[in-house]
Amino acid sequence: MAQAMGFYTDTTVCIGCKACQVACHQWNGLPAELAEQPTATRPGKSLPITGNSYDNTGSFSDVNWRHVKFIEQSARPDRSDLRWLMMSDVCKHCVNAPCLEVCPTGAIIRTEFDSVYIQQSTCNGCRACVSACPFGVIHMGGTENTGQGTAKKCTLCYDRLQNGLQPACATVCPTASIQFGPIEDLKKRAQQRVADLKATGQTKAQLYGADERILGGLNSFYLLVDEPETYGLPRHPQLPSRSVRASSLFSIGSAILLGLAALLSCRRRGEETE
């Protein structure tokens, strides 16, 4: 395997410009999300605004593989102390990926860059990965050029990586909020940045997913200046397989009890009536 590659997203320098969203759409041929598609005689209709700050997509979707979040924080009623937390969210390319774990067709693979990739020609749209992803990243859908009825998410621009380029979003990010590179280098850079922020009084500065505690590590990890929940990130995301053993044992226990019940039923009535 080549070196593990990924994103380090420093949310403190994100300015919410959404260039990453646009670049992602452009490179991957993802259409704009419209309330009504244009026809030969009528123009299409754009979606209504979300009403959630400057958030224009609201969430990930089959055509939105990046989602810039805007979190408005204010303690005063007149909001004169308003601060924005902005974060460009994307697939975390988990080291222990829930989606990859449950995928029954082998469509989801780990690439030589340690990223998690959905092979569109193999996916049959069972949606087990949608159910398993603790970050709500994967959506079903697709357009003519990206394959219909299959699972969709960020590919870490696998095609670009194979050709020596870096992902489109990181390329266009004007503030270096999204940084791409070898994970080990990114971690060192991020840890230094946390130390610098703490030195300037940002006591809540922390890395999310840079160590193994979260799903073995996230190959797209974040520098946050508030708790993960504030950014809509789960504090303890877990693998689906955590519960398979216990669930199976309860099921086997049930089966044994039912077998015993059958034995009891047969014995008892057999004696009484035959």
Added chain:
Amino acid sequence: MARITVAPAWEWWLVWYFFLGGLAAGLYCTAALIELMGTARDREMAKVADYLALPLALVCAVLLILDLGRPERFWHMLIQSETGRLMFKYWSPMSMGAWALFVFGGVAFLSFVGVLAEDGRLGLGRWRGVASTWRHGTLGVGFAVLRAGVGFFVAAYTGVLLVASNQPLWSDTRLLGALFLASAVATGTALMLLLRLRSAAPASLARLQWLNAWALVLELVLLVGFFLSLGALATPLLQSSYGRMLMGVTGLLGLVIPLVLRLVQGWSKWVTALACVLVLIGSFEMRYSILMAAQHLGLAGR
């Protein structure tokens, strides 16, 4: 814990699959238990499963395939499309389930052909002797154990599949596999009783009624356990229509009333028939509520 999960949109196709698949598996493992522990006269009851398991399994396969985003690629569950090798992931409940259904279909086919031969239908009567060897002696016991095993697996794996996710409610309990299994046996025995109420020997009916009652007791215990295992999430569930239906239709109508009816009225035929219908309705509702509540209650934010 903040949740930002997306619902997999497992809706009506899967509600019906969960119910009919559970019914097929429940019928089938009940028949296997009868073969292993019952008398020769109980065979008439087991025949119901031999006739119904295959058609039900085929309906289930159609439902599952139609639910896929790309139905024509259903075979990717069993064979790697890129290499042609077998696709098998023992740690993925859906992969295991796909294989279990495949094996279930094969075994149910053998049972179906066997029961046609046994009853001399479709010109298969001359194979009656061969079919008989499958049900007697060591081979018969081995086949019955295989049937019980694959039946139990198909009945329970759907619950384990839901638990092995990150969805609210489903992943907060460990009891869905056991609950679905008990419900499958309850519905399997209920349908067998309904279809053989007039024709079966009283002793055979009584044995099955006892097994049905035990399965209902186990299901009731597991349903209560399911609510308790949800912790704080039990409150929003109970306040929703899904939770109320789970309590009223599944718990009360489908479990408590059938059990009470039997305690009060004994084993009379009309009581059994009514109880069996209620059990079937309750089981369908349980699968509906559990599938839909996790996806539509808004328990996951963004």
